[in-house]
Every structure is written in C-alpha cells, then in structure tokens.
Amino acid sequence: MIHAETLRAEVDSRFDDYLETLFGLLRQPSISAQGIGVDECAELVTQTLRDAGIDARILTxxxxxxxxxxxxxxxxxxxLLVYGHYDVQPPEPLEEWDSEPFEPTIRNERIYARGVGDNKGQFLGSILAYKLLSELGAAPPIKLKFLIEGEEENGSKNLRAFVNTNRDLLSADAFFAADGPMHPSGRPVVFFGVRGMLAAEVKVRGANRDLHSGNWGGPIPNGAWKLVELLSTMRTPDGRAAIEGFYDGVTPPTEFELKLLEEIPFDEAGTKAHLGITEFDGPADMSYYEKIMFQPTFTIAGINSGYTGAGKKSVIPSEAVVRLxxxxxxGQQPDQVLEAIEQHVRMYIPDAEITKLAGQPPSKTxxxxPVSRAAVSAMEEAYGVAPVVMPLLGATAPNYVFTDxxxxPAIWTTYANYDEDNHAPNENMTLRAFRDGIVASAVLFQRMAEVDVT
Ligand SMILES: [Zn+2]
Incomplete structure (x- = not known):
C-alpha cells in the first residue's frame, strides 16, 4: 500500500503532464444539449484511457x-465500475466568462474552463490514479472498468438502456464515481444514494368555458376554487402528505444513518438568515437532514388559473392546473406514489385530468x-480529514441503474472545490482539488483491493 503522502509527492512530480492531459480534454467542447463536439470528446477520452495503459474502446x-x-x-x-461523464453544460452566457470557456486558464491557483469540475477533472483523477499506481509498480490487483458517458448533462437518456444491454460487460462488485462539490469546510463528501422523483400535472374544470363573473356568478362552479379545495385535502399543517398510500414502503433511517445525520455540520441560524425565513417547513419531530434525505416531499411546483395580468378581468375561471x-x-416508487395521488384526486374530483410528467426511483446503498466503509476511510486517509458522509443527497440522479x-453498491464522492461554479460562468477547479482527486482515487483503488467480498 502506497500512502497518501508518498502519492502526493509522486503526483506533484508529474503534475505538468497531468495538467496537459486535462487541458486537452478541456479544449475539446462536448456540449451534449447542443450536440457539439461529443463524438470527438469520446475519442479523446478513449485515447486518454489507452495512454494510461487501460484497454479502451468506444461503445455506441x-x-x-x-x-x-x-x-x-x-x-x-x-x-470496481468507475463512472464519469465527459459531456458539459452549455457555456452561455459567454460574456460572463473572464476567459474563454474552452481555453483552460490558470488564475489564483485555479483552472478555469467549462467542465473542469463537472466532470472532466474528476473522472480524469481516477484514470491518472491507475496510471500512477502502475508506474510505481503498485497497480492494484483489482479489475477496473471505466464507463465515461456523454449525456449526463442532458438527462442521461440512454444510460439505462446502455447499461442493461451491456450487463455482462459491466458486471462488477461495486460502483464508484466522483462528481459534485466538496463541503464548504473543504472536507470531501461521500454519499451513498439519491432521492427519486415524481412530477405530475392535475387539471380540474368548473364549467366548460370561462364565464362572466356577474352574469353567471353564484350558481357556476369555479375551477380555481375546486383546485384549492382539492389541494387543501392533500397536506397536513405539519407538512405531511394527507394521501392514503403515499408513505407505503417508506424505509426509515437506520441507527447508523441517524448517527451520520447528526455528524453533518449544519448552521441552522445561518441557513435561515441566508434564505430569509424564520421557520423550517415539515414535521417538527424530524431534523433538517432527516427531512432532506428520508422524508418524501409533496410540493406544489406551479399553479395556474384565471387572470392575474394588468388591470382587472371579471371572470369565473373554467380551468385550474397544478404541477405537483x-x-x-x-422504499417508494414513482408509479406507486402516482397511483396514490390519482386515487385521492378521483375521490374528490372524478373527472380531473392527471398526467405523469417525469419519474425516477430513489436509490440507496x-x-x-465493507466497500462503503473502505471508501470513507480511503477519503480520510487521502485528505487527512474525515469526509462528510451523507446517506443520500436530496436531489435526484439515475443511480438506480447501477444499484437496482x-x-x-454505489459509492459517490466529490473531488471539486465547493465553489467550482459548475453549470455557471467561470467554472473552475483548484489545482489542489485536481491533485488531491488523483491521490484519493489511488488510495481508494488500493483499499478496494483489501475489501473482502466473499
Ligand atoms: Zn453537471
């Protein structure tokens, strides 16, 4: 086992080469949403894998x-199946950048370029870690499989089909990826899952057309009131969904996970001040992070009916729409939750129109x-400080493709600085974060060789 300190010195002595490799990837635009440079970037990543001594090819x-x-x-x-994505977000608005998004530039000990933190500088850390270990005669006795996809920033639309048609090729004992920013304290983050998501639209109607609120006002049902009354039956004052079956299957956190939640740094007063609120929403008997990781939400994401434009309009709105x-x-699945919502809505308004807009299952490891613990201890050794361990992220990603x-088991960590400004102008990664990511993957690969999977 080569320790982190030695690895850091070895990375430093090769750092100019590593930067050159990174800059090559960064100069190649790969904007999946706009279809720009994606094929060329896939070729370049394949070549980068080969240059590291990894047998590589393009898969369509x-x-x-x-x-x-x-x-x-x-x-x-x-x-170990190592995942990353070579595609990047569109760089617009270009005028907000202090240097060209696809011409990497070093300022203030940071590399500025679109995609440096999200995700080129992070997955490259794992490729270079393998290269370094093999140069040092310490290639880990594990098999590494690299899957670097090209449409994560555009919804990973083909990932599930790709993974399922290549099941044998991708068979592994664990999944690993580095993506996202570190904690503001500078500690890396290890997370073990994501929440899922269901989005649906509910449309209700009063009369079959908008009507004059004077000539018709009184006997005619109002779509807006129907929707408001419906919504008021769907939520309790403490923020829980009042929908039968909504919570079916919800798995509460384990003792171990509850303890992890307690260890996540949280500035309650600062968060409230930052957001201009005095109270948090949701059940009072749950902590902030328990609500974000282990409690499903029931959110009104948008609502529309009648007229709120300039002047006034005397109208009884026919239609009212809510996006939930x-x-x-x-423990939950999108279609099971959709069915619970549908049944509830039909109980009150049998002819309501309900449309599913999107759904993705949650996923947790x-x-x-043993692999999870090994990853946490590898990060601790690499950074010299315990990582912030999150059982789940509040957001959603297609992690279920790998876990389900x-x-x-799926392990995620973060190599980019917390202020990487990914998806925004002046995306950057500190030189130190790039270097430490290489060290971290090198420690992790060695630790994974010690995990007992029998
Ligand atoms: Zn991204």
Missing part, C-alpha cells in the same frame, strides 16, 4: 457514445457495507 448508444475502458487481472477477486412534485425516498438494475 442511441445518443452520445460511451468511452469504455478495462484493466486488471481477469481472475481479480474484486471489480414529490422527491421520493428509499448501505453505508455499513446492476445490483451494485
């Missing part, structure tokens, strides 16, 4: 190609597994 999907690489002994007792959104927690479809 119905969208952007995947750069796939594999290395390590065929009889390895442990296989739920972030789902482990136990933080108590492939059946893998």
């Amino acid at each position: 999907t119905d969208g952007s190609p995947v750069a796939y690489g594999e290395v390590g002994p065929d009889d390895a007792e442990f296989t 959104e739920s972030r789902l927690v482990p 136990s933080p108590e597994l 479809d492939l059946g893998l």
